[in-house]
Amino acid sequence: MPDSPTQTAPRAAAPVPRLEIRNLRRQFDGVAVVDDVSLRVMPGQVTCLLGPSGCGKSTTLRMIAGVEMQDTGEIWVDGSLICDTVFRVPPERRAIGLMFQDFALFPHLSVAENVAFGLSGPREARRARVEELLGRVGLRRFIDAYPHSLSGGEQQRVALARALAPRPRIMLMDEPFSGLDNRLRDDIRDQTLEILKQEDAAVLLVTHEPDEAMRMADEIALMRAGRIVQQGAPYNIYNAPKDRDAVAFFSDIN
Ligand code: ADP
Ligand code: MG
Numbered sequence: 382m383p384d385s386p387t388q389t390a391p392r393a394a395a396p397v398p399r400l401e402i403r404n405l406r407r408q409f410d411g412v413a414v415v416d417d418v419s420l421r422v423m424p425g426q427v428t429c430l431l432g433p434s435g436c437g438k439s440t441t442l443r444m445i446a447g448v449e450m451q452d453t454g455e456i457w458v459d460g461s462l463i464c465d466t467v468f469r470v471p472p473e474r475r476a477i478g479l480m481f482q483d484f485a486l487f488p489h490l491s492v493a494e495n496v497a498f499g500l501s502g503p504r505e506a507r508r509a510r511v512e513e514l515l516g517r518v519g520l521r522r523f524i525d526a527y528p529h530s531l532s533g534g535e536q537q538r539v540a541l542a543r544a545l546a547p548r549p550r551i552m553l554m555d556e557p558f559s560g561l562d563n564r565l566r567d568d569i570r571d572q573t574l575e576i577l578k579q580e581d582a583a584v585l586l587v588t589h590e591p592d593e594a595m596r597m598a599d600e601i602a603l604m605r606a607g608r609i610v611q612q613g614a615p616y617n618i619y620n621a622p623k624d625r626d627a628v629a630f631f632s633d634i635n
Pocket of ligand 2: 435438439440555
């Protein structure tokens with residue numbers, strides 16, 4: 382059949398979120414600490430889950446990582462369901478990298494062995510990946526060193542290299558800079574962003590510090606008492622906080 386003259390040109394497909402969570406909920410002792418949270422992280426972007434201590438940020442990340450089970454809700458990666466209440470891809474098959482405040486390198490393993498920890502495949506390929514990443518974080522010269530001989534900032538960069546080594550689709554970062562010296566923090570934030578972009582990982586970054594979110598995020602989801610109360614570009618949230626609590630939260634800490 383000939384095309385009808387009214388037929389419209391095919392539209393470009395909408396981009397698929399790298400990570401999407403839908404209506405995630407988790408309660409402890411009858412209290413919903415994560416209460417109907419929905420969120421998307423697009424490829425190449427840093428989404429920041431920002432909120433005060435105790436509002437449910439880490440619990441949300443743990444469910445996405447698969448180390449905590451939600452009561453209800455769904456988790457999708459690249460358009461595929463990886464977890465709901467009946468179906469569950471185990472944590473090690475989720476293509477998710479993790480980085481926490483306590484970056485916990487293995488003290489008895491060298492820097493190279495730490496970074497190679499999650500890698501499989503031929504020895505030469507693993508070694509090449511370790512060298513590539515250590516070069517990227519500027520620590521190639523420490524390849525045979527042990528964690529205790531490195532500074533806090535250097536250990537943090539090794540932890541970043543370790544998390545990125547298996548080429549995760551998504552990086553979950555839970556207050557990854559809060560253990561660091563103030564003087565170093567901004568530089569390390571900028572370097573980390575640069576490296577995450579080179580590695581093509583979409584990032585969900587958890588923080589309670591508005592200035593960190595403003596510096597790093599493409600999108601901010603403001604969380605309070607288990608719920609996302611506002612979501613948008615950093616500039617918009619900062620300039621048009623939705624309510625008095627949001628204003629107070631931004632002004633308290635700065
Ligand atoms: P945040 O990371 O934003 O500081 P969390 O997700 O760690 O918040 O915690 C949210 C709330 O859930 C807190 O009140 C915390 O005490 C509670 N909570 C977290 N994990 C558990 C658990 N395993 N059992 C009981 N309560 C928990
Ligand atoms: Mg936390």
